[in-house]
Amino acid sequence: MGAITRPAADAPVVAHSDVVVVGGGPAGLAAAAAAARNGASVTLLERYAYLGGLAAGGMVLVLDDFADGAEEITVAGVAQEMVERLEVLGLAVYPPPEDRILSAEMWRRWSRWGLFDLYAKGPQKSIVYAVAFDPDGWKRVSNDLAEEAGINVRLHSWYSAPIMEGDTIAGVISETKTGPQAVLGDVVIDASGDGDVAASAGAPFVEGSYMVTTVFRLGNVDTETAERFEQEQPAECHAVNRATRRILGGSWALWWLKTPLPGVVWCNCPHMTGYSGLSVEDLTTADREGRKKIAATVDYVRRHYPGFENAVVLDVAPQIGVRQSRLIEGEYVVTKDDVVNRAHFADSVARGRGYYTPYRAMLPRGVEQLLVAGRHYSVTPEAQKLSREIPPCMAMGEAAGVAAVEALDSSVTVRKADVGAIQRRLRAQGADPGDVPSPRARLAGGEVTGA
Numbered sequence: 273m274g275a276i277t278r279p280a281a282d283a284p285v286v287a288h289s290d291v292v293v294v295g296g297g298p299a300g301l302a303a304a305a306a307a308a309r310n311g312a313s314v315t316l317l318e319r320y321a322y323l324g325g326l327a328a329g330g331m332v333l334v335l336d337d338f339a340d341g342a343e344e345i346t347v348a349g350v351a352q353e354m355v356e357r358l359e360v361l362g363l364a365v366y367p368p369p370e371d372r373i374l375s376a377e378m379w380r381r382w383s384r385w386g387l388f389d390l391y392a393k394g395p396q397k398s399i400v401y402a403v404a405f406d407p408d409g410w411k412r413v414s415n416d417l418a419e420e421a422g423i424n425v426r427l428h429s430w431y432s433a434p435i436m437e438g439d440t441i442a443g444v445i446s447e448t449k450t451g452p453q454a455v456l457g458d459v460v461i462d463a464s465g466d467g468d469v470a471a472s473a474g475a476p477f478v479e480g481s482y483m484v485t486t487v488f489r490l491g492n493v494d495t496e497t498a499e500r501f502e503q504e505q506p507a508e509c510h511a512v513n514r515a516t517r518r519i520l521g522g523s524w525a526l527w528w529l530k531t532p533l534p535g536v537v538w539c540n541c542p543h544m545t546g547y548s549g550l551s552v553e554d555l556t557t558a559d560r561e562g563r564k565k566i567a568a569t570v571d572y573v574r575r576h577y578p579g580f581e582n583a584v585v586l587d588v589a590p591q592i593g594v595r596q597s598r599l600i601e602g603e604y605v606v607t608k609d610d611v612v613n614r615a616h617f618a619d620s621v622a623r624g625r626g627y628y629t630p631y632r633a634m635l636p637r638g639v640e641q642l643l644v645a646g647r648h649y650s651v652t653p654e655a656q657k658l659s660r661e662i663p664p665c666m667a668m669g670e671a672a673g674v675a676a677v678e679a680l681d682s683s684v685t686v687r688k689a690d691v692g693a694i695q696r697r698l699r700a701q702g703a704d705p706g707d708v709p710s711p712r713a714r715l716a717g718g719e720v721t722g723a
């Protein structure tokens with residue numbers, strides 16, 4: 273159908289900050305908070321009407337990858353602070369330390385909360401430190417945190433173009449109801465999840481893909497009856513679940529999970545494959561397909577699943593769940609082998625389950641003064657599937673915010689920032705940059721440090 277050249281338009285400068293963060297999801301919020309708390313002026317741009325990204329609008333409602341098995345907590349800092357703030361509101365649920373074991377009793381108690389080791393094999397898995405939370409609680413707590421840190425939050429601002437001075441990014445343009453606006457900054461952090469800033473600024477990337485999901489919640493569910501059915505009539509329950517999952521077309525084995533709100537369950541499904549998270553046509557089709565599957569599912573479970581007789585669709589996530597799209601190529605590309613075998617890096621600035629994220633994986637090639645943090649970091653598509661959960665994305669964001677300030681304070685570019693100083697700042701503020709390898713880490717020479 274051809275193409276047209278857009279008419280040039282002036283973009284008024286609406287802010288000039290030390291640090292500009294694009295994307296108010298888990299990584300972006302942590303980045304903005306860390307930079308602001310370390311003394312920088314910060315503007316945070318978000319396209320939607322709320323902060324939280326997939327953890328709020330995507331209704332992804334369990335924080336995973338906080339821990340390596342039952343013993344070691346690997347993500348602290350802002351991610352843990354979010355949990356504490358949600359807990360005060362009664363909107364976070366997690367197993368106490370004594371319940372974090374592999375046992376039939378603990379499985380019965382916690383599996384329908386989804387708080388188990390996702391990577392364990394077998395029908396019953398070990399209970400671990402993971403957190404079920406409420407999406408509106410996440411939005412509220414994000415607002416509180418941003419306000420207290422003094423972040424200049426600009427919602428309804430859709431990033432569209434970088435402001436470049438040669439190879440250096442000097443700000444961003446966003447589209448708004450009143451036309452384009454410019455925000456200038458000395459460091460830009462791309463926390464868009466899709467690498468929108470880095471890709472348009474000229475950084476190399478690969479386009480990965482993974483299933484997309486129209487997440488939904490059901491209300492009016494009698495979860496006690498549903499759990500009793502599961503425990504007392506396992507064969508019948510298995511058959512109903514199998515039929516439900518066939519209608520959904522794609523889901524995890526436990527297609528419904530409990531939430532902090534009584535009678536409300538979280539359905540991380542239906543999963544759909546073959547769609548690009550960047551294509552308007554694909555996203556439109558997937559959204560519609562997902563809604564049809566949800567309607568058919570509710571119709572079935574109301575008739576066949578004890579406890580779901582009066583279930584209603586409470587909400588379908590306003591944002592379709594895109595797990596993977598662009599992955600930016602940085603100074604180092606994290607591999608599946610690195611993630612699975614807990615490869616330790618001397619420049620580690622963030623941790624996930626057992627794995628480490630080197631600072632180099634947040635430095636895009638070819639663009640100066642730009643950092644990436646979140647699910648589009650520099651990683652192979654296979655490795656990203658295993659290293660993209662919310663807490664590690666927040667750890668990366670926190671590291672990016674600290675790195676930006678460390679570079680500005682030292683008058684060097686972010687590429688030349690002193691990683692030791694970044695690690696020390698992160699430790700001092702309660703984060704775990706992964707500078708000290710765990711006994712199970714694989715060191716650069718290949719050896720494992722301990723048992």
Ligand SMILES: Cc1cc2nc3c(=O)[nH]c(=O)nc-3n(C[C@H](O)[C@H](O)[C@H](O)COP(=O)(O)OP(=O)(O)OC[C@H]3O[C@@H](n4cnc5c(N)ncnc54)[C@H](O)[C@@H]3O)c2cc1C
Nearest residue numbers: 295297298299319325326336431465593646647660661662
């Ligand atoms: C269906 C699904 C289930 C998942 N299940 C789990 C789970 O159980 N546990 C878990 O821990 N993780 C889970 N994940 C992974 C996790 O949700 C994401 O990897 C994580 O949220 C990534 O955080 P982020 O901040 O990098 O990106 P996002 O959460 O995607 O946030 C990006 C933010 O940037 C904004 N943005 C994007 N483009 C622009 C633009 N051009 N201009 C302005 N703003 C922009 C977005 O609106 C959003 O707020 C799941 C993901 C999906 C999709």
